[in-house]
Amino acid sequence: MEHVREISEKIANMEIRGAGKIARSAADALGKYAAKLEAKSREDFIKKLEEAGNILINSRPTAVSLPNAVRFIIHRAKISKGDVEEVRKVAIKASREFIEKSEKAVEKIGEIGAKRIGDGDTLLTHCNSKAALSVIRHAWNQGKNIKVFATESRPRYQGHITVRELSGLGIPTTLIVDSAVRTFIRKVDKVIVGADSIAANGAVVNKIGTSQIALAAHESRVLFFVAAETYKFHPKTLIGELVKIEERPPNEVANPEDFPGVEIRNPAFDVTPPEYVDLIITEIGVFPPQAAFHIIREQFGWIIGK
Amino acid sequence: MEHVREISEKIANMEIRGAGKIARSAADALGKYAAKLEAKSREDFIKKLEEAGNILINSRPTAVSLPNAVRFIIHRAKISKGDVEEVRKVAIKASREFIEKSEKAVEKIGEIGAKRIGDGDTLLTHCNSKAALSVIRHAWNQGKNIKVFATESRPRYQGHITVRELSGLGIPTTLIVDSAVRTFIRKVDKVIVGADSIAANGAVVNKIGTSQIALAAHESRVLFFVAAETYKFHPKTLIGELVKIEERPPNEVANPEDFPGVEIRNPAFDVTPPEYVDLIITEIGVFPPQAAFHIIREQFGWIIGK
Amino acid sequence: MEHVREISEKIANMEIRGAGKIARSAADALGKYAAKLEAKSREDFIKKLEEAGNILINSRPTAVSLPNAVRFIIHRAKISKGDVEEVRKVAIKASREFIEKSEKAVEKIGEIGAKRIGDGDTLLTHCNSKAALSVIRHAWNQGKNIKVFATESRPRYQGHITVRELSGLGIPTTLIVDSAVRTFIRKVDKVIVGADSIAANGAVVNKIGTSQIALAAHESRVLFFVAAETYKFHPKTLIGELVKIEERPPNEVANPEDFPGVEIRNPAFDVTPPEYVDLIITEIGVFPPQAAFHIIREQFGWIIGK
Amino acid sequence: MEHVREISEKIANMEIRGAGKIARSAADALGKYAAKLEAKSREDFIKKLEEAGNILINSRPTAVSLPNAVRFIIHRAKISKGDVEEVRKVAIKASREFIEKSEKAVEKIGEIGAKRIGDGDTLLTHCNSKAALSVIRHAWNQGKNIKVFATESRPRYQGHITVRELSGLGIPTTLIVDSAVRTFIRKVDKVIVGADSIAANGAVVNKIGTSQIALAAHESRVLFFVAAETYKFHPKTLIGELVKIEERPPNEVANPEDFPGVEIRNPAFDVTPPEYVDLIITEIGVFPPQAAFHIIREQFGWIIGK
């Protein structure tokens, strides 16, 4: 249990960061806990596992990947058959499986998504998404002749990292301000972005500005793809919960002291409605956004009412 | 003629800047030229006036206000009746009339446009338009309880000037990044922006990002108003000419040296199609964008084929 | 002047009612005033005529037809040439012309509009518009085999009058509730409604519910026609003025005493945006809604800035 | 069997009314029948249970909840394993489960749906739906500061019941006529309505006028939620069957004798296409409308071709 608490603290104080890392650390901690857990019965085992899981989940209540990792393990434990030792094996195996899958997911998304990129395509991306860049990189490595527009992604300029990564690979890359998207979109064949979270109805929560790009793509009949690991799907949206949109400090936008009396608003994310999303590319395949509810149920054993 | 040449040079080397100033300086120079111009006949007078006008026009070929100022004077001269002295009077009067009208236009736009702002309205503006801010200021001065969202307007942050002006007047003002418009637009009652140029079919050329805002406003059934002096209407679009979109230096967006191998594109303006514009507010009244061709003909005597 | 005041009072206390009647009474009063008016000069004559006109206009500030009638006469007087007697004649003639035109307008609209109705067409109308019904009646009298859906038009059930009128003529007529429009609209070829007022940008102010019907028609690619006398065009919208939407007593909707604590809202009109209007049928021809600014200027001599 | 017949008759002659009550009575009758049913074998048991089920279903062929209740029980019986006594237990348990679930569904929908209502939200509802009102009530009871617009819902004025219920709870409530929805919709954050039936492709059958509201909400980017118990999903639509739209007596709209020669049409429901529905809120979670086929299959064991 100590290891579980330790990891929880590190997640809480942000020593462990990034959706993927957080999830894998929690899965690892829960697996190790299961390995040594003493229990009187199968039921007792599961109960204790859930207690440990809750500690981990509560260490960072807004990160979607965290409860998904915990739930992945506990769900498999619960639906297993047999005694304590049997359940233990299942839990340990599930822990390893989650970690491996998570590590491979970005690569897998790249492999799957690259099939949708044509030779000669011009792409556009926003912010700095590992999954989206994996798709672009795989397409490029397959010898496809592609070009990429990347937005600067105010206020934190993550687009600067993106253009460096892409041009570092040799991909012809163009940097534009966020508000120039509609000007260039007709030259674009496909938009590809990542996701911070995907809701049960297929709405995509991602970096502020994403929904405006989706709207402009839709207006010009440009395909809009979202690349996302399955643990980005938000299970609790299935029971109505809203994804909270983090509002970050105003000084990311401008120094408030320079603008006395002016309110500065800085929402970090926005919500792209499913009707503007053509495809979600995950490590287990591509889906229409309306399949989100199904993936959540299948992957995370989230059976409501139980 | 010397004064005309001098002013032309100052316009060319950007000593004289700003759509309004350029236009008024040219009108003044042409008026002064007319005052002293020696001519054998009415025809001779007009011919010489046109020569001087062309020198002024060519000093800055992309500024719409400049040919409009020149044409305003010469058109009135041409349709006048009578001898040299009669035409001279008309030209001088037209010169003064243009200058006065131009100076009063921003105020007049404010008066007219403010009637369309309701008590309790939330507005959104982009970049830093004198005409748009005049509308907002007039509405505020009439005691209307309004709030304003202003974008930062990358890459040159003209939105910073806007929020200082507005909050300096006491108006509750909120600064947001350009890509947050779609997030806040449902709280907005009316968008109001300026224009650099308006084409014969009602398309509005304005600061990059304007057309994305218009699109987002349209998606949410938010009214979209353009405030523009009539000399922003582009006469030559009536005979098919395209408004050139200036592309400015990349270093306004990012230091190219920091991004070797990355192309940086920096178009300064974009084009908002007439179907996303609800109203154009000018100093001579409000119009649907489709009335642009009519205003051009009426105001600038531009009768094609003659 | 006494007659002018008398008529003004009758308009104010609603002894004289209805857009057409109000306008004709005012025109008549002004014409009679002009006939006997003593003036020192042309200028003096016009000044006095304007004073009388203002008295009439102020008797009912929200009725569009009233200032249009007054302006029709005074504008013609002003642009006339010659001395007092000449202006007098013009004013008297204009008075008679307005009255005659107004009387004939509904018939003329019927003649013009009926050309747009095809044999076998199914129409839909809302509320009870004389102009719209004139179009339907003319089409029927020409032997066209038409059918009409009419809404009941809550809260005042003017649709009941409409269905009685139409079925009284022998036209196959179907009465439906307002909210059944979208269910039946695909069976409809053309919607035809009247207007209380038309703004400079082509927006149509008409009976509450009209804009919902226009939206449903647009969704199903059904043509949407507005039949309106030219004096329904609202000149002051050209200088930015908003058409005021009258909110009528709640008891037209429900007895407030039966619903303690419940707010009852009863706006009498709504605004249909020009993009949902295919054609405006007037007594001087058919126009796209975007021509409204032009008709206003041409018909009512409303030249702003002068 | 006698009890089954008795209940069937009461359903047929409308002694038992309301989607929920009908379904629960049938489930209860079938459970009681199963408890006493004598059967030679498992197969025989199921066959007799199906006969009884069919009698119940045929008592009111158009009510969706009725076959859903019967199928819920029989499906569970069929997929159970073991002998007659085992199947009997399953059938009895399923009967109780259905009744309980049905009773709790409205509450559960309220709990789940209230999570989607934000503090400060303005809502709009149509007709009088228990499920929709449960969502509103739960949100209010959580202390959320909400306001509600309710339509009168011609021709039967069910909106009057709604506003009484809501204002009785202390919720600020505004009553409007059906055709005023587009006027007020921009002030609304979310529309929430019930459903009479939901088809396999996500189309929502509900009170006449619902689809017009959905259209107006879509035009203004206002979220449109449908609250519905899962037994409102229509299984037979999965094999192509159309939901029949009941047309009710004309005198609900107007007294036909007052309108001789006028046809009065009174469809009770309309169909809202899935593209205008953002979310369906059920007692088992929230879904995009396109998930309807999946819920039907999962909940009612309706496997076509078998």
Place this chain on the structure above:
Amino acid sequence: MEHVREISEKIANMEIRGAGKIARSAADALGKYAAKLEAKSREDFIKKLEEAGNILINSRPTAVSLPNAVRFIIHRAKISKGDVEEVRKVAIKASREFIEKSEKAVEKIGEIGAKRIGDGDTLLTHCNSKAALSVIRHAWNQGKNIKVFATESRPRYQGHITVRELSGLGIPTTLIVDSAVRTFIRKVDKVIVGADSIAANGAVVNKIGTSQIALAAHESRVLFFVAAETYKFHPKTLIGELVKIEERPPNEVANPEDFPGVEIRNPAFDVTPPEYVDLIITEIGVFPPQAAFHIIREQFGWIIGK
């Protein structure tokens, strides 16, 4: 008068064909008639001229160019001042002016329209329009690097003529079937087509299939241009008249004998609504479609009510 009758007959029996030729022949005949016409007074002259004009107009009631030619001359005669000889001169001059203008119009349209074609543009055209091809040819002759997609234009394959013309000029040309437009439209920058007739509200009557292309262009935010001589504008639409859509013989589509019992429909034209048209290119400049009513009034003196 004999010459007038002769020409009328040739138009009636289609010896004289083609919108341009018909119009010019009629203008010529009317000019010659005016040259020799004996009249007692100015009024008498105009009356006789109108009689001759009507004979010409009635020779082919559906051709728009014909009444436009006649009206062009008579309108100028009527607004002229002076005696019989003066009017005669005006009529003769107007006759010549119309003929010259008509002949030059296609070239002028090419000059004006070519300004809207960018270097590197891909265009798409439908059917075989002289005006549209003039725009393409001018752009090509200016050294612009353009490519053109042309539809085959069933049922009469006029697209075959178009691709021969274009590839004969050396322009890279691609032939596709009509139903492949949506597949290729995203590669297209601008669509440019001709018009058979343009109505007062800006609706464009052109070769069957045009409106489908306009719809597909609109869906992909591709600009849609119509190139049309001003005499294609249909004056009588201003007073409500509908443009008749000619239905041509079925055997253009397929041999009816090969399809016994099958109805074959062959409408030759369709109607593109103004909201899908970005620009109308005429010999007097470019306009939004909503300016059609204005051009009609200005060019053809069609002042209704007079």
Place this chain on the structure above:
Amino acid sequence: MEHVREISEKIANMEIRGAGKIARSAADALGKYAAKLEAKSREDFIKKLEEAGNILINSRPTAVSLPNAVRFIIHRAKISKGDVEEVRKVAIKASREFIEKSEKAVEKIGEIGAKRIGDGDTLLTHCNSKAALSVIRHAWNQGKNIKVFATESRPRYQGHITVRELSGLGIPTTLIVDSAVRTFIRKVDKVIVGADSIAANGAVVNKIGTSQIALAAHESRVLFFVAAETYKFHPKTLIGELVKIEERPPNEVANPEDFPGVEIRNPAFDVTPPEYVDLIITEIGVFPPQAAFHIIREQFGWIIGK
């Protein structure tokens, strides 16, 4: 194995043609192979079956029905339990089941789809789809009074076959050119077409022109149905693969020798996006297009990542 190779060759050289026939021949060959296959173990059996399956699949890599048939059998074999003889039985049974299902699918689609056709409906179809015509035929045979518009379907005129079939049944049928669809679509109640392939996100690949019809139907709120056997769903699209669009010889469009220098493009299919598809009618029921991923997984055992 020899029979497998023989069938593979016949498929490769197109002796066996048509999506249905290909699939059934392959299923039959695989079943016969399974019947005689010698294997050391269950694993060995399945391995050999997969080898044979791959030979069949590779004989025509682009036909969707072929891998679906093979996978149908092998998937059932793999999920079966028991020894070699048990698996053999399962494989043989699956082979027969596939063949039977395939043969019955078109009939079943007709039965299911006909429920969605109303009495009095006007339908429109494109190309020549057995499944779509089955729906129309079933509706007609049920005594429904229907009318059908059919396009000629350039370049191969498959519409000619369609109108002969339909009018042969006595159904009132109208033949039109492909580009006349938008002209007639408002008279149409439902469009019904077939599919060559359906992707995981619900996009429908069908005869060139289909997507234009879907767009026109959507514009006029006309329902758009796709009739397709489940083996038309393309499993590999689930892992990102794109459906290849066959481009056929230019001489189907026009003789290239008659058009020297002209490129002729002839894509055989286009892609209709799911947002324009209201319903997919299969032999196992009707679905929204977004259910495609689900049907693929359920029917063809395609579980990615395994």
